[in-house]
Amino acid sequence: MSKQRIGVLTGGGDCPGLNAVIRGIVKSAANRFGYEVIGIFDGYRGMLEGNFTILTSDKVSGILTQGGTILGTDNKTNPFGVVEHVNGERQVVDKSDACVDFYNDLGLDALIAIGGDGTLTIAGKLAEKGLNVVGVPKTIDNDLMETDITFGFDSARTTATEAIDKLHTTAQSHHRVMLVEVMGRNAGWLALESGIAGGGDIILLPEFPYHIDEVVAAIRKRHRFGKKFSIVVVSEGTYPEGGHQVYRKIVEEDTSAPARLGGVSNVVADQIEEKLGIETRVTILGHLQRGGTPTPFDRLLATQFAIRAVELVDERKFNHMVALQGNKMVPVPIEKVMGKQRNVPKDHYLLKVALSVGTSLGVPMEKVVNEQVGT
Numbered sequence: 001m002s003k004q005r006i007g008v009l010t011g012g013g014d015c016p017g018l019n020a021v022i023r024g025i026v027k028s029a030a031n032r033f034g035y036e037v038i039g040i041f042d043g044y045r046g047m048l049e050g051n052f053t054i055l056t057s058d059k060v061s062g063i064l065t066q067g068g069t070i071l072g073t074d075n076k077t078n079p080f081g082v083v084e085h086v087n088g089e090r091q092v093v094d095k096s097d098a099c100v101d102f103y104n105d106l107g108l109d110a111l112i113a114i115g116g117d118g119t120l121t122i123a124g125k126l127a128e129k130g131l132n133v134v135g136v137p138k139t140i141d142n143d144l145m146e147t148d149i150t151f152g153f154d155s156a157r158t159t160a161t162e163a164i165d166k167l168h169t170t171a172q173s174h175h176r177v178m179l180v181e182v183m184g185r186n187a188g189w190l191a192l193e194s195g196i197a198g199g200g201d202i203i204l205l206p207e208f209p210y211h212i213d214e215v216v217a218a219i220r221k222r223h224r225f226g227k228k229f230s231i232v233v234v235s236e237g238t239y240p241e242g243g244h245q246v247y248r249k250i251v252e253e254d255t256s257a258p259a260r261l262g263g264v265s266n267v268v269a270d271q272i273e274e275k276l277g278i279e280t281r282v283t284i285l286g287h288l289q290r291g292g293t294p295t296p297f298d299r300l301l302a303t304q305f306a307i308r309a310v311e312l313v314d315e316r317k318f319n320h321m322v323a324l325q326g327n328k329m330v331p332v333p334i335e336k337v338m339g340k341q342r343n344v345p346k347d348h349y350l351l352k353v354a355l356s357v358g359t360s361l362g363v364p365m366e367k368v369v370n371e372q373v374g375t
């Protein structure tokens, strides 16, 4: 029998730990199963353009600690809806057959897709077209269904927490309100967890549209008790009650997630300054949260995901994503993840933790407490 061949690609926004997964896949495929691994460049774009390389253990040596992805990534190409401009007219074309041809021409036995909801949704649709697919859950947003945590999240949480720590001292020295805007798209995990870890005074989440009067009241109360500075951790996806999210821009060629969030903290800061007359400053962490070396937690998680993904190929358990549930690595059907997002549940225990240490969530306390008991 000829050697089995696995294709691997990284899709969507990058994050620390991608290289650790690639390394784990290549090494375990070679060491345990004698499989060959083909690395596909720039996510699904590489499948459409036929851009790939053979990955040997040598090529992945030394990448465990490196951020980014040696394969490159792309968060715009959806083979099921490629945006083209023909004679000045915008068209959305289904090119997914080219991915199937790529897979067959290379004689792949399986495709391991490392990515978030967009990448895994496309993987699931390719599985419907007959490809043997295994998914690995990546994202700093931690918003994938069926897994307790995605790799990349812990590294981003660490970066955000360190930033909050640094802003604390300057906020204190200057008696200022400091807002720090973190990523996370429509999920508040990054803001909630870095906010608690960094001792944020107010945390604004997409799951709880904020009331500016509550934000102002929380800062005023701190002042009354002698705390002349405040730290507000703002999730980029939050918005005022009855209002809407703030977009940095809309990306026309991206059919799956055209809206790029960013800048809501400027809106909140202006309102705080206007209502309280306290000097207020904004730091938007942006892509810093996606860079740097993965934390030990993410290296471990990424390596475990990688090993389990190759085992699934060996077991011929296709069209599943590897997931961490409790302390177990389990396969979950990829359709359970496709097109869905895992938000912070309204009764999540960390909300109670935040409130218990006196952190405001920018909404009337009763609102959160009532949500917690399901009323």
Ligand code: F6P
Residues within 6 Å of the ligand: 013, 075, 116, 139, 140, 141, 183, 184, 185, 236, 260, 261, 290
């Ligand atoms: O999904 C990861 C993420 O970093 C989000 O937190 C953020 O909203 C988005 O990607 C930013 O995307 P881009 O790199 O295209 O600006």
